[in-house]
Amino acid sequence: MYDVIVLGGGAVGEHAAGSARAAGLSVAVVESELLGGDCSYWACMPSKALLRPVSALAAARAVAGSREAVTGPLAPGPVLDRRDAFVSHWEDGGQVDWLLSEGAELVRGHGRLDGPRRVVVRPAEGPEHILTARHAVVVATGSRPRLPELPGLPGARPWTSREATSSREIPERLAVVGGGVVAVEMACAWQALGSSVTMFVRGEELLRRMEPFVGELVAEGLAAAGVEIRTGVSVAEVRRASAGSTVTLVLDGVGESEADEVLFATGREPRTEDIGLETVGLRPGAWLEADDSCRVGGVDGDWLYAIGDVNRRALLTHQGKYQARIASAAIAARALGGGALETRAAEDTGRWGAHAATADSAAVPQVVFGEPEAASVGLTTAEAERLGYRVRAVDQDLGAVAGAGLYADHYRGRARMVVDLDREVLLGATFVGPGVAELLHSATVAVAGEVPVDRLWHAVPAFPTMSEVWLRLLQKYRQATAPRG
Numbered sequence: 001m002y003d004v005i006v007l008g009g010g011a012v013g014e015h016a017a018g019s020a021r022a023a024g025l026s027v028a029v030v031e032s033e034l035l036g037g038d039c040s041y042w043a044c045m046p047s048k049a050l051l052r053p054v055s056a057l058a059a060a061r062a063v064a065g066s067r068e069a070v071t072g073p074l075a076p077g078p079v080l081d082r083r084d085a086f087v088s089h090w091e092d093g094g095q096v097d098w099l100l101s102e103g104a105e106l107v108r109g110h111g112r113l114d115g116p117r118r119v120v121v122r123p124a125e126g127p128e129h130i131l132t133a134r135h136a137v138v139v140a141t142g143s144r145p146r147l148p149e150l151p152g153l154p155g156a157r158p159w160t161s162r163e164a165t166s167s168r169e170i171p172e173r174l175a176v177v178g179g180g181v182v183a184v185e186m187a188c189a190w191q192a193l194g195s196s197v198t199m200f201v202r203g204e205e206l207l208r209r210m211e212p213f214v215g216e217l218v219a220e221g222l223a224a225a226g227v228e229i230r231t232g233v234s235v236a237e238v239r240r241a242s243a244g245s246t247v248t249l250v251l252d253g254v255g256e257s258e259a260d261e262v263l264f265a266t267g268r269e270p271r272t273e274d275i276g277l278e279t280v281g282l283r284p285g286a287w288l289e290a291d292d293s294c295r296v297g298g299v300d301g302d303w304l305y306a307i308g309d310v311n312r313r314a315l316l317t318h319q320g321k322y323q324a325r326i327a328s329a330a331i332a333a334r335a336l337g338g339g340a341l342e343t344r345a346a347e348d349t350g351r352w353g354a355h356a357a358t359a360d361s362a363a364v365p366q367v368v369f370g371e372p373e374a375a376s377v378g379l380t381t382a383e384a385e386r387l388g389y390r391v392r393a394v395d396q397d398l399g400a401v402a403g404a405g406l407y408a409d410h411y412r413g414r415a416r417m418v419v420d421l422d423r424e425v426l427l428g429a430t431f432v433g434p435g436v437a438e439l440l441h442s443a444t445v446a447v448a449g450e451v452p453v454d455r456l457w458h459a460v461p462a463f464p465t466m467s468e469v470w471l472r473l474l475q476k477y478r479q480a481t482a483p484r485g
Ligand SMILES: Cc1cc2nc3c(=O)[nH]c(=O)nc-3n(C[C@H](O)[C@H](O)[C@H](O)COP(=O)(O)OP(=O)(O)OC[C@H]3O[C@@H](n4cnc5c(N)ncnc54)[C@H](O)[C@@H]3O)c2cc1C
Pocket: 007, 008, 009, 010, 011, 012, 013, 030, 031, 032, 033, 034, 035, 036, 037, 038, 039, 040, 042, 043, 044, 045, 047, 048, 109, 110, 111, 112, 140, 141, 142, 143, 161, 165, 182, 271, 274, 275, 307, 308, 309, 310, 314, 315, 316, 317, 318, 319, 320
């Protein structure tokens, strides 16, 4: 028997195990593939390893003096070798060592719930194990790429994010379907590696969940790199005669297009169809709805938690790991409380409490890597208005900031902060431009900390850094709200 069983050992499940161990709980992690999951082997790490050389080269090319020293395009071989090193050549020995050093146990195999607090693990070989949890089972089985139901698609062997992050072959022509984060990042990476990339986007914009100017500037950057972006186009059918032959996309009402590979970057679905949800009264295949302490509703007792992609709160590694810390703390507090009502005072599930993942709804930071980068936290203007806030959006041309001008000649970028006019705190901030990723955490601190705008005025940015954009935004906000007369 273990205090906690973590079902799924991706980045999020591993982090839950570490946090639960730190709280003094015994832990077993059940993993059917590589310990470390998508983020380590087929998502964040390999994609960023592919993209970092693209931005390093762009940064050198953006400045007179270093521009002249750059004599050629990216060298694909070393880029792919470096990517392979970042994913430890798809071996998880290092991560297993870490987990064991934390004092957690690893049980390899496919895990399924088998009624309350029980998990049955089917290893690749040998007999099943039955594990029992004293306090909690934490489901962290993640998500997988979601493919649309299109005629011909399964037989056409499309790339998903897995192939796009792990391929060593560079297709001459790569079609990318989708206009979200994976589509944008992978279009940028593969174009730089030598493919001719065409994006097929259903809607009119890229990155629709961010402020509208983000998609515009990102599209401009991709087009400047040579990516063809076709908006307002739906793929109706996919054809590939045989392995190794070209792939044909039949486009709704606008003819056909040929490519050597096609990447479908059309969102995610939960990995819950075969984890025994029916044995505890839940629906297999559904996203797992969790409250702010990440506890799953609809089951008897306080023992089932869901963290990471599988609860759909925010499909990002850092946010899943935050949920892992919150859930582990909540499990430990509830375990100490023993379930008696009078001890529930130990729980701290109020807004911004120790056992509430409040940032999931108020302050999710995200960086879309590429040239340019896009970085945002909190609410967009449209989201804030939809939620009924009275807001003012303040915009600043980043190119007019001295630090940005020094960073790159003819710097193009933009920033926006969204202020709640009633409380005079930031609800959100967005930056787009080369090198803006590292600006983001200042905004996250302001949003999560609900720092009054008047106090931000005293957070003086160093000259001449890009952070001076804060000063410009705050000056504009003051001018706009100053009493007239
Ligand atoms: C191309 C790409 C790039 C991305 N880049 C970023 C980025 O830069 N930054 C960022 O924050 N996020 C990024 N993301 C999102 C990020 O990858 C996910 O949010 C993150 O991987 C979720 O972690 P997880 O542990 O919840 O799920 P996963 O990483 O999917 O891990 C789930 C684990 O559970 C295991 N499992 C599933 N079912 C069972 C079972 N029944 N029994 C045993 N084990 C099981 C799986 O084998 C897997 O190891 C990216 C995603 C993609 C696709």
